[in-house]
Amino acid sequence: MPGILIYSDNITLTKQLITAGLLLKEKMNQPVYVILTGEQDLTGIANTAADEVFVLKGSNPWPESYADAIANFASTEQISAGLFGGTPRGKDIAAKVAAKLGAGLVTEAQSVEFDDGCLLTTRLLYGGLAVATEEVKLPALATIAPKTFEEAGSSDKQTEVITIEAANELNQITIGETCPVVREGVELSAANRIVSVGRGVGKKEDLSMIGELAQAFDAEIGCTRGIAEDYHWLPVERYIGISGQKVKPDMYFGVGVSGQVQHLAGMRESKVIVAIDMNENAPIFEAADYGIVGDLYEVVPLLIEALKS
Amino acid sequence: MPRILVCYKWVLDEQDIKIVSLGLSLDVSRAKYKISDYDKNAIEEAVRIVEKNGGSVEAISFGTSLKQSFKDVLSRGVDKVYAIDSSIAENADAYVTANVLAAAIRKIGPYDLILCADGSSDVYNQQIGSRLSALLGLPGITSVSQINCEGDRISATRKLGDCTEVVHIKGQAVISVLPEINSVRIPTMKQVLAAAKKPSEEIKIDALGLSDAELLPKVTKVSVKGFVMNRKNIVFKDANQKDNVSKLVASLAKEGLLKERG
Numbered sequence: 312m313p314g315i316l317i318y319s320d321n322i323t324l325t326k327q328l329i330t331a332g333l334l335l336k337e338k339m340n341q342p343v344y345v346i347l348t349g350e351q352d353l354t355g356i357a358n359t360a361a362d363e364v365f366v367l368k369g370s371n372p373w374p375e376s377y378a379d380a381i382a383n384f385a386s387t388e389q390i391s392a393g394l395f396g397g398t399p400r401g402k403d404i405a406a407k408v409a410a411k412l413g414a415g416l417v418t419e420a421q422s423v424e425f426d427d428g429c430l431l432t433t434r435l436l437y438g439g440l441a442v443a444t445e446e447v448k449l450p451a452l453a454t455i456a457p458k459t460f461e462e463a464g465s466s467d468k469q470t471e472v473i474t475i476e477a478a479n480e481l482n483q484i485t486i487g488e489t490c491p492v493v494r495e496g497v498e499l500s501a502a503n504r505i506v507s508v509g510r511g512v513g514k515k516e517d518l519s520m521i522g523e524l525a526q527a528f529d530a531e532i533g534c535t536r537g538i539a540e541d542y543h544w545l546p547v548e549r550y551i552g553i554s555g556q557k558v559k560p561d562m563y564f565g566v567g568v569s570g571q572v573q574h575l576a577g578m579r580e581s582k583v584i585v586a587i588d589m590n591e592n593a594p595i596f597e598a599a600d601y602g603i604v605g606d607l608y609e610v611v612p613l614l615i616e617a618l619k620s
Numbered sequence: 621m622p623r624i625l626v627c628y629k630w631v632l633d634e635q636d637i638k639i640v641s642l643g644l645s646l647d648v649s650r651a652k653y654k655i656s657d658y659d660k661n662a663i664e665e666a667v668r669i670v671e672k673n674g675g676s677v678e679a680i681s682f683g684t685s686l687k688q689s690f691k692d693v694l695s696r697g698v699d700k701v702y703a704i705d706s707s708i709a710e711n712a713d714a715y716v717t718a719n720v721l722a723a724a725i726r727k728i729g730p731y732d733l734i735l736c737a738d739g740s741s742d743v744y745n746q747q748i749g750s751r752l753s754a755l756l757g758l759p760g761i762t763s764v765s766q767i768n769c770e771g772d773r774i775s776a777t778r779k780l781g782d783c784t785e786v787v788h789i790k791g792q793a794v795i796s797v798l799p800e801i802n803s804v805r806i807p808t809m810k811q812v813l814a815a816a817k818k819p820s821e822e823i824k825i826d827a828l829g830l831s832d833a834e835l836l837p838k839v840t841k842v843s844v845k846g847f848v849m850n851r852k853n854i855v856f857k858d859a860n861q862k863d864n865v866s867k868l869v870a871s872l873a874k875e876g877l878l879k880e881r882g
Contacts, residue, residue, distance in 0.1 A: 399763040406750030415838025437634040444842040487786035529879045603864045604857040613865040
């Protein structure tokens with residue numbers, strides 16, 4: 312029966328997608344089907360307001376190996392909308408399912424509505440410079456980033472969980488070792504204050520000065536993509552931007568950050584944005600609440616001194 | 621020796637796109653085209669694999685004004701470039717683009733390895749590699765930060781947020797690479813000059829045997845508007861930096877952003 316499909320390899324995200332699915336249900340009048348794969352933890356899923364819960368069980372534990380089974384489910388049930396968790400695995404699975412269904416897919420939709428027989432979605436373009444409103448023909452799929460929706464609460468009902476056998480053997484692929492990524496320092500997205508380093512900082516040794524500034528603010532250190540990926544001065548986990556960390560601290564303080572749009576897209580929801588840069592016309596100042604135009608090597612030591620006294 | 625194909629996109633340089641304050645429309649009149657940033661990493665990776673293992677690198681694109689892109693693509697170590705130049709690309713979504721590229725690859729392939737970037741710098745849909753693998757019936761591996769080729773075996777290390785995962789593939793594959801996989805080298809003068817002599821081939825979209833439905837996008841744009849930033853924009857630019865600093869500190873104190881003294 313036509314319905315709204317929910318899937319994520321991350322169960323917290325599944326609960327957030329259920330909220331989005333239930334909002335769509337109000338207008339579409341179709342049931343919300345939640346799909347879990349393999350050994351995913353059912354806790355807290357069956358007592359949400361979702362209409363049906365299906366567990367696809369196959370012999371292979373790799374989440375991506377379920378793309379075919381999810382696509383088969385979607386075409387058998389003739390689903391009209393599919394919401395997928397916007398994790399790296401989820402985006403891959405969603406695109407494979409979309410290709411198999413011959414369906415449209417909106418990546419990292421920020422809003423999803425049903426309107427005039429189509430899904431109406433919004434998303435960012437050009438590294439965050441613009442917002443596109445798009446119309447997707449049914450069946451329509453979308454991936455949704457973590458924390459876009461609140462987790463669905465529990466309801467009184469206890470939904471029956473239906474297990475479906477899935478053929479998900481892989482012939483040409485074997486999955487080797489997985490290693491947790493060792494993060495240095497705290498989770499940047501949880502930091503209240505962030506001092507961010509850009510290419511205006513001339514050499515790696517100068518990071519100690521920035522460290523002192525961060526300390527004076529009780530802030531974490533973040534950076535632009537160039538500092539992490541081109542210069543390798545700071546770990547990749549510390550770069551802020553549309554393809555890196557998305558942060559919204561109480562204060563973002565950019566030092567030598569010019570403000571390329573891809574970077575801005577990762578920090579522009581910060582409460583207060585401050586910037587120091589040489590170039591008066593740098594785009595960072597348009598995105599900032601407060602700024603100082605000047606040589607950071609002159610300004611930062613003065614600032615540290617002022618903050619200490 | 622692997623035969624590699626890299627998919628690239630010829631996109632507007634977002635740095636030169638301006639937002640028109642009235643109506644928030646985008647002014648692209650001053651924007652030039654470029655190879656999508658992360659596609660340069662995909663090209664670089666293909667060239668590095670061939671430098672190590674032998675083989676060949678070809679590149680393919682679906683877009684408009686693609687001729688302008690040939691010199692840049694070919695000077696980066698690519699041996700031959702294929703172009704499907706069509707106005708259909710202007711409104712194509714990932715569904716249409718993947719249909720077109722898959723049909724073209726069936727024509728010019730097979731390849732041992734098809735490389736894509738994890739996303740394009742304009743729309744960043746992050747779909748083409750995954751869709752191509754599904755359409756071509758090949759293993760598709762995304763978010764790859766390292767590739768090792770040995771004979772017909774490929775090992776790919778994926779970066780998945782909180783963990784890394786190694787995937788071993790036997791036979792052909794479609795792999796989408798992250799920009800951190802390598803640092804892109806700047807073409808030498810010799811490479812730039814040699815690019816002019818390298819072959820390019822245009823593939824007509826009509827010759828791909830695709831139905832009208834397969835060329836009709838599922839996702840269409842209703843509107844595109846500039847993102848509005850509403851900020852205070854208080855910028856201190858006195859010659860005396862001491863004054864600027866004390867004004868800034870005063871403002872931050874008012875916002876309650878100074879470190880609390882314990």
